[in-house]
Amino acid sequence: MSSHYCPHTPEEMREMLAVIGVQSVEELFAPIPAELRAKTFNLPPGMSEFETFAAMQGIAADNQRDLSLFIGGGFYDHLIPAVVDHLAGRAEFYTAYTPYQPECSQGTLQALFEYQSAICRLTGLDVSNASLYDGATALAEGAMMALRVTNRHRLLVDGCINPFARKVLRTYLANLDVEIVELAPLDGLLNREELAAELDDRTAAVLVQYPNMFGCVEDFSAVAQEIHAAGGLLVTAAYPVALGILKSPAEMGADIAVGDGQSLGNPLSFGGPSFGFIAARKAFIRNMPGRIVGETVDKNGKRGFVLTLQAREQHIKRHKATSNICSNQSLCALRGLIFLTAIGKTGLADLARLNRDKAEYAKSVLATVPGVTVLQTAPTFNEFTVSLPKPAAPVVAALLEKGIAAGVPLGQYYEGAESLLVVTVTEKRSKVEIDLLARMLEEALCN
Amino acid sequence: MQLIYEQSVPGRRGVMLPTSDVPLAPHLPVHLLRSEVAALPEVSELDMVRHFTNLSRRNFSVDTNFYPLGSCTMKYNAKVLENAANLFASLHPMTALLPGGSAVCQGALGMLYDLGQWLADVTGMDEVTTQPLAGAHGEMTGIMLIAAYHKAKGNRKKYVVVPDSSHGTNPASAAMVGYEIITIPTAPYGDMDLELYKQAMNNEVAAVMMTCPNTLGLFNPHIKEIADIAHSFDALMYYDGANLNAIMGKVRPGDVGFDVIHLNLHKTFGTPHGGGGPGAGPVGVKKGLAPFLPMPRIVLDEQSGDLLLELDNPATIGRTASFFGNFGVMVKAYAYMLMLGRAGLVQVSEQAVLNANYIKERLKPWYELPFDLTCMHECVFSASKQLAHGVHAIDIAKFLIDKGYHPPTVYFPLIVKEAIMIEPTETESKATLDAFIEVMIEAASLAESDPAAFADMPRTMPVTRLDETKAAREQQVCCSG
Structure with missing residues (x-):
């Protein structure tokens, strides 16, 4: 019987088997030695799409989905214009393959070229690839790119970078001959004295992030000058919505810029899929990881787009490739482009300011809660750190039971930070929610 | 087609943001601000809807075309x-x-x-x-x-x-x-x-x-x-x-x-x-x-x-x-x-293997089969017979594009000269497979009768064959402006 997505009727199967010259489908599996054949296979029996969807609704309902989210940590609860789902949801985009055959893939190729252009314009840098997996792996790829460019083996990593991203970086480099020096944060900022002491002519790159894990925004222009003087590179990780107003990586002197693109039109979706972006100075293009779309012309001189500089990639260079990446997060990058197009040039700056306004309001309200102090060492964007009069973890757990994800406690990620809480406020949080957060926090702290 | 940036008009807005319900915050210190706003597109929502919809129509996809792409398993993706x-x-x-x-x-x-x-x-x-x-x-x-x-x-x-x-x-x-x-x-x-x-x-x-x-x-x-x-x-x-x-x-x-x-x-x-x-x-x-x-x-x-x-x-x-x-x-x-369950997944593999062997048997008289054995879910031919007439695997690929088929994987695996790697998957009907086989036979016949005809294929796409050398030399990977 034909079933689900296997369309053959028994009659058709008989005809096909006759052409092949076998009696049964089972005969086609004869090359698999009998003693190797599967003995167990215990999946449940199948069901219709209707029963399947109902089961999925049940699973979805077993999560608390209406939390008031004041958490970030790399993923952010932003508005997504309706056009993003509708346009990226066109099957001609989402059921297409990697555009290796350019003539029948101009839609994907031009869209990725426009995406690369958007990333270049946001970061101020010259070249972008067609996406990486996520922000954390993009940081690791950016670091490895800096190691290749400089042919050095030492990295200075700001401890204010997102702890998951630092963990991924360490995991990627664990089996390679690379020295990673992590600089412990100083009041939520890069420890510049320690950086100066560690910086030498063996250092491939300094890795920093803005806004950082504490929410602080720093200008790394001076750091760029110092590392350049030592012959190394500056790699910055950045939150793309914040780049609507913040100094661009290029303006700070960054050589390589990376980040997570989730905030650009991709749903939270329990952590994925999102996309990682990477941009760099033009001189480094041959050291870029992953796919790159380039402009060219066809035989008639008409503009068209192709995957270019493929000699960097694994399907050509195998073990000598700049990275092993093959599939990237193309559709998520397309969502990023559609988001940036819908929000537009002035819209992104407005969106960034709206985020900051909400966060500054939340800061002012939380500062009035007895015992709570706001970390004031640097300006912030839409995240900031507060110090509570007691350990943050049980307070967060108590508020979670009341439907509020109040922030990310830092004790798990930094020594001696048990009382610190990072609060994130995007444009989606209303004044009412912010006021409620303050009230509930006050209540939780009294208990 | 124009780039989205080429359709920008200064001052045009797409999506409106919500009105703020909190006071304006004081500005950030100037040294933290970007000197100019990133030059993202300035287009209306309808402009962008037309743009991306038209872009999507310049793609082959599983929902619009058969995609017998070896090693990639381009099966139908259920909507649910x-x-x-x-x-x-x-x-x-x-x-x-x-x-x-x-x-x-x-x-x-x-x-x-x-x-x-x-x-x-x-x-x-x-x-x-x-x-x-x-x-x-x-x-x-x-x-x-x-x-x-x-x-x-x-x-x-x-x-x-x-x-x-x-x-x-x-x-x-x-x-x-x-x-x-x-x-x-x-x-x-x-x-x-x-x-x-x-x-x-x-x-x-x-x-x-x-x-x-x-x-x-x-x-x-x-x-x-x-x-x-x-x-x-x-x-x-x-x-x-x-x-x-x-x-x-x-x-x-x-x-x-x-x-x-x-x-x-x-x-x-x-x-x-x-x-x-x-x-x-x-x-x-x-x-x-x-x-x-x-x-x-x-x-x-x-x-x-x-x-x-x-x-x-x-x-x-x-x-x-x-x-x-x-x-x-x-x-x-x-x-x-x-949804598929145990029996459904077994059927997936059985029909994927059936479809690949069916194509292999039917195309065997026309294309060289370097390893003539019962295959699993995909089969690898060589265009060596066609190469004798000056027609390469890539030419056959471009011929298929004109016929509305995404080409099979070509030149992989690297160990087969002029490789054509076909993976039909289980979701395609016999009618689709038969039509594809006929087109592959047509390509083989054309390679013998008129090999020069392949030179300017594909002819029906938005662009003809693209100059990849120019792309690699000029490295134009983002638009200026």
């Missing part, structure tokens, strides 16, 4: 899977990592746990991590696990062995983890040369990476022997799951000696390719490697039935991605497995 993934859109991954957070994410954690159990069942493995974000990412994670295993045992290992027919990601992933590569040639019988393999093996080999069935679509009958030899040197067997669509319910990699496996959910388990991603590359391991799996690890508390998160342990390789993997892709794969 997309609906299922949307149910989880608003779930923040940090929630699960907050104190008390796993309690409010039991559905999502349970789904990931069950998916891992099911994938372990299909592959004969003991435990699965869903963290890797794509197939190659899974390969790298798997090789890291192998490196951690050897390190823990005090083994000094230097090499990873791959056959020359392997996907390029295999040696590239092993190199990312610091290994040197030993490449074994393919024997005339279509599989890794067993004698050369035996000669190459030594105590410094960390792992042998195999695709089975291999990229010629052939099941390696010596696989058990290859695994036994590897294990005798304490080298582990790595299974590249790209071709799992051929063998579900028929043979389990874990039963034939593989220790580590990655799966491409966007191939075998019906999730869409998205024009190059997102995929998902879960990794399965045998018990002995489980302690090294990346964090966070989802653990079932047998007593309470609750799912908990293990955040760290001394043996773990660490973390290979920010959170729990490409969760949205996992939802689709889970729903796919739930």
Whole structure:
């Protein structure tokens, strides 16, 4: 019987088997030695799409989905214009393959070229690839790119970078001959004295992030000058919505810029899929990881787009490739482009300011809660750190039971930070929610 | 077509933002601000809707065209899977990592746990991590696990062995983890040369990476022997799951000696390719490697039935991605497995293999078949007969585009000259296969009668053949302005 997505009727199967010259489908599996054949296979029996969807609704309902989210940590609860789902949801985009055959893939190729252009314009840098997996792996790829460019083996990593991203970086480099020096944060900022002491002519790159894990925004222009003087590179990780107003990586002197693109039109979706972006100075293009779309012309001189500089990639260079990446997060990058197009040039700056306004309001309200102090060492964007009069973890757990994800406690990620809480406020949080957060926090702290 | 940037008009707005309900904050210090606003498009919503809709129409896709793309398993992607993934859109991954957070994410954690159990069942493995974000990412994670295993045992290992027919990601992933590569040639019988393999093996080999069935679509009958030899040197067997669509319910990699496996959910388990991603590359391991799996690890508390998160342990390789993997892709794969069930997945593999053998038999008189054996889910031809008339595999590919077919994979595997690698998948009807076969025969006939006709194909697409040399030379990878 034909079933689900296997369309053959028994009659058709008989005809096909006759052409092949076998009696049964089972005969086609004869090359698999009998003693190797599967003995167990215990999946449940199948069901219709209707029963399947109902089961999925049940699973979805077993999560608390209406939390008031004041958490970030790399993923952010932003508005997504309706056009993003509708346009990226066109099957001609989402059921297409990697555009290796350019003539029948101009839609994907031009869209990725426009995406690369958007990333270049946001970061101020010259070249972008067609996406990486996520922000954390993009940081690791950016670091490895800096190691290749400089042919050095030492990295200075700001401890204010997102702890998951630092963990991924360490995991990627664990089996390679690379020295990673992590600089412990100083009041939520890069420890510049320690950086100066560690910086030498063996250092491939300094890795920093803005806004950082504490929410602080720093200008790394001076750091760029110092590392350049030592012959190394500056790699910055950045939150793309914040780049609507913040100094661009290029303006700070960054050589390589990376980040997570989730905030650009991709749903939270329990952590994925999102996309990682990477941009760099033009001189480094041959050291870029992953796919790159380039402009060219066809035989008639008409503009068209192709995957270019493929000699960097694994399907050509195998073990000598700049990275092993093959599939990237193309559709998520397309969502990023559609988001940036819908929000537009002035819209992104407005969106960034709206985020900051909400966060500054939340800061002012939380500062009035007895015992709570706001970390004031640097300006912030839409995240900031507060110090509570007691350990943050049980307070967060108590508020979670009341439907509020109040922030990310830092004790798990930094020594001696048990009382610190990072609060994130995007444009989606209303004044009412912010006021409620303050009230509930006050209540939780009294208990 | 114009670029979206070329349609910009200064001052034009797309989507309106909500009105603020809080006071304006004082400006940031000037030294932290960008000197000018990023030059993003300034277009109306209708402008952009037309632009991206028209762009989409310049693509082939599974929903519009047959895609017999070898090694890529371009099967139909069921629509209900997309609906299922949307149910989880608003779930923040940090929630699960907050104190008390796993309690409010039991559905999502349970789904990931069950998916891992099911994938372990299909592959004969003991435990699965869903963290890797794509197939190659899974390969790298798997090789890291192998490196951690050897390190823990005090083994000094230097090499990873791959056959020359392997996907390029295999040696590239092993190199990312610091290994040197030993490449074994393919024997005339279509599989890794067993004698050369035996000669190459030594105590410094960390792992042998195999695709089975291999990229010629052939099941390696010596696989058990290859695994036994590897294990005798304490080298582990790595299974590249790209071709799992051929063998579900028929043979389990874990039963034939593989220790580590990655799966491409966007191939075998019906999730869409998205024009190059997102995929998902879960990794399965045998018990002995489980302690090294990346964090966070989802653990079932047998007593309470609750799912908990293990955040760290001394043996773990660490973390290979920010959170729990490409969760949205996992939802689709889970729903796919739930819907098809045991019998459905077996039928998938049976019909995928039937379709490939049907095409192989029917095209055999027209195209050279370098390895004339019963194939699994894909078959590899060579355009060598056509080359005698000056027609290359790429020319046949472009001919197919004009006929409305996405071309098969060409020039891979590298070991077959002028390779044409066809993978029909199980979701295509006999009528579709027959029509494709007729067009392939037409191409073969045309190669004999009028080889010059191929030169300017394709003719029906928005562009003709593109100048790739110019693209590589000029490196125009973003638009100016």
